[in-house]
Amino acid sequence: MDAKTVALEIMRAAIENADPYRAVRRSISVDGNRLMVFGKELPVRGKIYLLAFGKAACSMAKAIVDVLGERIGEGVIVTKYGYAENCPKLGRLKVIEAGHPVPDENSLLGGKLGLELAEKVGEDDILLVLISGGGSALFLLPEEGISLGDKIRTNELLLKSGAKIYEINTVRKHISAVKGGKLAKRVKGTVISLILSDVVGDPLEAIASGPTVKDPTTFQDAFRILKLYGVWEKLPKSVKRHIELGLEGKAGETLKEDLPNVHNFVVGSNTLACESALKKARELGYNAAILTTTLEGEAREVALAIGSIVQEVARYDRPVPKPAVLIAGGEWTVTIEGEAGLGGPNQEFALSIARKIEGLNAVVLAVDTDGTDGPTDAAGGIVDGKTLGLLREAGIDVEEALRRHDAYNALEKAGALLKTGPTGTNVNSLVVAVIPKRL
Numbered sequence: 001m002d003a004k005t006v007a008l009e010i011m012r013a014a015i016e017n018a019d020p021y022r023a024v025r026r027s028i029s030v031d032g033n034r035l036m037v038f039g040k041e042l043p044v045r046g047k048i049y050l051l052a053f054g055k056a057a058c059s060m061a062k063a064i065v066d067v068l069g070e071r072i073g074e075g076v077i078v079t080k081y082g083y084a085e086n087c088p089k090l091g092r093l094k095v096i097e098a099g100h101p102v103p104d105e106n107s108l109l110g111g112k113l114g115l116e117l118a119e120k121v122g123e124d125d126i127l128l129v130l131i132s133g134g135g136s137a138l139f140l141l142p143e144e145g146i147s148l149g150d151k152i153r154t155n156e157l158l159l160k161s162g163a164k165i166y167e168i169n170t171v172r173k174h175i176s177a178v179k180g181g182k183l184a185k186r187v188k189g190t191v192i193s194l195i196l197s198d199v200v201g202d203p204l205e206a207i208a209s210g211p212t213v214k215d216p217t218t219f220q221d222a223f224r225i226l227k228l229y230g231v232w233e234k235l236p237k238s239v240k241r242h243i244e245l246g247l248e249g250k251a252g253e254t255l256k257e258d259l260p261n262v263h264n265f266v267v268g269s270n271t272l273a274c275e276s277a278l279k280k281a282r283e284l285g286y287n288a289a290i291l292t293t294t295l296e297g298e299a300r301e302v303a304l305a306i307g308s309i310v311q312e313v314a315r316y317d318r319p320v321p322k323p324a325v326l327i328a329g330g331e332w333t334v335t336i337e338g339e340a341g342l343g344g345p346n347q348e349f350a351l352s353i354a355r356k357i358e359g360l361n362a363v364v365l366a367v368d369t370d371g372t373d374g375p376t377d378a379a380g381g382i383v384d385g386k387t388l389g390l391l392r393e394a395g396i397d398v399e400e401a402l403r404r405h406d407a408y409n410a411l412e413k414a415g416a417l418l419k420t421g422p423t424g425t426n427v428n429s430l431v432v433a434v435i436p437k438r439l
Helices: 003-017 022-026 057-071 103-121 146-160 166-172 219-227 237-247 272-283 297-314 344-355 387-394 398-403 408-415
Strands: 030-033 036-038 040-043 050-053 070-082 095-096 125-130 192-195 262-268 288-300 324-333 363-368 380-384 429-437
Touching: 003 040, 003 272, 003 324, 003 363, 003 380, 003 429, 022 057, 022 192, 022 262, 030 057, 036 192, 050 057, 050 103, 057 070, 057 095, 057 125, 070 103, 095 103, 095 387, 103 146, 146 166, 146 237, 166 219, 272 288, 272 324, 272 429, 288 297, 297 344, 297 363, 297 429, 324 344, 344 363, 344 380, 344 387, 344 398, 344 408, 344 429, 380 408, 387 408, 398 408
Parallel strands: 050 070, 050 125, 070 095, 125 192, 192 262, 288 324
Antiparallel strands: 030 036, 036 040, 324 429, 363 380, 363 429
8 A cells, every 4th residue: 555545544544533423422322311421311301402513513413313313302403515415304403504614694594593492492401512613603693783794704804814713713702692601601401512622622612612611711812812913903893892892891701600501522523533543554554653633833834843753754763663654633724914825724734744755755644624624625635755846847836835825726736635525524634644664
């Protein structure tokens, strides 16, 4: 098996084992009038409602339907356009496809219907909330006075700023009527949230902006982030005014305490994906190591750091001897200033690391586990020691492509785009580097 095939096999194993359907099925079961979640026993006395939102909403909801079936009274599922194919076929479940990463009218509809559902839950009822990456954009309800257009503009500014996902979500929570634990506040009955993490380190309050979790961040934090990344002065007036009211103590803060009726559980994460990749690499006969599951930073820069370790293994058999596989997980970002080309963080990572591994017998792939990297049809990129030469032959100036954030078009010229289609999961990004024995 050549190195590229090995890398792809490892990637597939990681994504399959982070499958949201499996994650939910292994976390929940029912026995008569008792619901067991991660060993916690919860009585079922009334109705069970289902609210799912995020890129993995359909797979997670299907697992719940397969476990609970007719016990589910009513539900709302909100997922990304093109992701509804795997949704359960149950008449009582309303399925909405909405915009991501930029929210749209359907995102607003999902937020409204989800909040209406939450407010139907009585004291003896259970609301099952299935949360996955993308939920911040897909499940949206701005605070009063903030229009959808102003929320979208704010979201676009944040996505282009280079801010980390938890920083973006800090702002989102403070201009939302459902994030930062505000959804949980509206529920009289029991809330059980099953969460598929797409945030580095799995902080519950940051995943989909934490609609059922207490929030340690404040309006002051949101203001600091907006100033730090140069977004504050560009904000729509309604958003700026709401944050100013929050700073003055005149707008409600996010949830600041644990609620006794709310139970949150992480069912899958990037760590699980990386551990599955590690297992597969060892099954294939490679010396393998997870470098980190918390890699963050500017895509082109963290790529050079990982590339340096690939060089070290290729040349000196350290820190892992050849044949070797290096695995890293996390969330890298791209800061865009002015006009940009086409690409995404993983494509930019791949294009950047191609410079570092030139001439080496090594293959590196970088993939967004949800199958969509940036606003493109690619999941990432896969490069080797010959990629840079191919790009030169095609007349591509790699440095210029990186400066313009045009990784998609560059990688396409070298046949180095990685396309998986929607995977049904979303647990951050993954890097797999394969360094065979042969020099």
